[in-house]
Amino acid sequence: MIEISQLAKKFKVENPKKLSEQEKKDPRLKGRFFHSVQNVNFSCDKGQVLGLLGPNGAGKTTTLRMLSTALQPDGGSIKINGVDVLQDPILARKSIGFLSGSTGLYGRLTGRENIAYFGKLHGMTDQQITQKIDELSAVLELDTFLERRSENFSTGMKQRISIARAVxxxxxxxxxxxxxxxxxxxxxxxxxxxxKTLKAQNTPVIFSTHHLDEVKELCDTVTVISEGTTKYNGDLASFESLAPGSLHQSFITSIS
Known part of the structure; x- marks a missing residue:
C-alpha cells in the first residue's frame, strides 16, 4: 500500500522575465518560487489501480517523481507498506517500479541487456534475471526485438522494454x-x-493518463490534481457519478 499525505514541492524561478503570460498568471507562482505541488493526498491499496488525472502542468509528473524518490518533497509524507520514503529512500526504492515520461534506454544495448542491467542494480542473480525476462517477454510480447539494439526501436518497443526494466x-x-x-x-x-496482470498479482499500480477510456477499463480509484492540489480522490463509481454518462464531464466538474 502507498499513502501520500499533504505532499508539496516548490521550485525557484531563476529568471521571472522568461515566464510566459500563462505562467505569470498561475496562482502557484509566489514571489521567486513556483509551487508546482501544494497539497496532494491519495492512497492506493494492494490489488488496486489508481488513475492520476489532471490538466497539463497540474503537477502530476512532479508528484510521481517524488513518489519514486527522484525528487525530494518540501512537505508532506510518502509511505510504502509502512516505510517512510523520506526517511529511508534507499529501502523505498527497492519497493518501487517507476516508469518516467522518458524511456532513457541505452541505445547500444539490446533490449535484454537494458533489462538485465537494472536487474543487477537491484542485486538479482543472473538466473533470477533470465527467468524474470522470460516471464516479462511473454506478457509484454518482447520476443521479436529482445535481442536487438534499442537505438533502432520504435516508440512502442522502447516503452515495453522500459516497463520490463521498471518491474x-x-x-x-x-x-x-x-x-x-x-x-x-x-x-x-x-x-x-x-x-491488469499486475493488479491480478495484487500489486498496487498508480498511473497518470489523459485517456479516460483507460481509466474506465483499469481503475478502481481516481485522483484528480489541478494547480498542484487534489481536487478529487475517490472510487471510480463516485467519480462517474459527478456527471453520469460522461467521464470527460466528470473530470471537468472535478476541477471546476
Missing part, C-alpha cells in the same frame, strides 16, 4: 507516468493487459 525486480508498487502516450493501438493494448 524486473518485482516491486511492491508500480508507478507509471503516461505509459501509453505515443503508442499505437496494439502496443497500448499490451500495456493495458500488463497493468
Amino acid at each position: 524486473v525486480h518485482d516491486p511492491a508498487v508500480v508507478i507509471l507516468d503516461e505509459p501509453t502516450t505515443g503508442l499505437d493501438i496494439m502496443a497500448t493494448q499490451t500495456v493495458i493487459e500488463f497493468i
Whole structure:
C-alpha cells in the first residue's frame, strides 16, 4: 500500500522575465518560487489501480517523481507498506517500479541487456534475471526485438522494454507516468493487459493518463490534481457519478 499525505514541492524561478503570460498568471507562482505541488493526498491499496488525472502542468509528473524518490518533497509524507520514503529512500526504492515520461534506454544495448542491467542494480542473480525476462517477454510480447539494439526501436518497443526494466525486480508498487502516450493501438493494448496482470498479482499500480477510456477499463480509484492540489480522490463509481454518462464531464466538474 502507498499513502501520500499533504505532499508539496516548490521550485525557484531563476529568471521571472522568461515566464510566459500563462505562467505569470498561475496562482502557484509566489514571489521567486513556483509551487508546482501544494497539497496532494491519495492512497492506493494492494490489488488496486489508481488513475492520476489532471490538466497539463497540474503537477502530476512532479508528484510521481517524488513518489519514486527522484525528487525530494518540501512537505508532506510518502509511505510504502509502512516505510517512510523520506526517511529511508534507499529501502523505498527497492519497493518501487517507476516508469518516467522518458524511456532513457541505452541505445547500444539490446533490449535484454537494458533489462538485465537494472536487474543487477537491484542485486538479482543472473538466473533470477533470465527467468524474470522470460516471464516479462511473454506478457509484454518482447520476443521479436529482445535481442536487438534499442537505438533502432520504435516508440512502442522502447516503452515495453522500459516497463520490463521498471518491474524486473518485482516491486511492491508500480508507478507509471503516461505509459501509453505515443503508442499505437496494439502496443497500448499490451500495456493495458500488463497493468491488469499486475493488479491480478495484487500489486498496487498508480498511473497518470489523459485517456479516460483507460481509466474506465483499469481503475478502481481516481485522483484528480489541478494547480498542484487534489481536487478529487475517490472510487471510480463516485467519480462517474459527478456527471453520469460522461467521464470527460466528470473530470471537468472535478476541477471546476
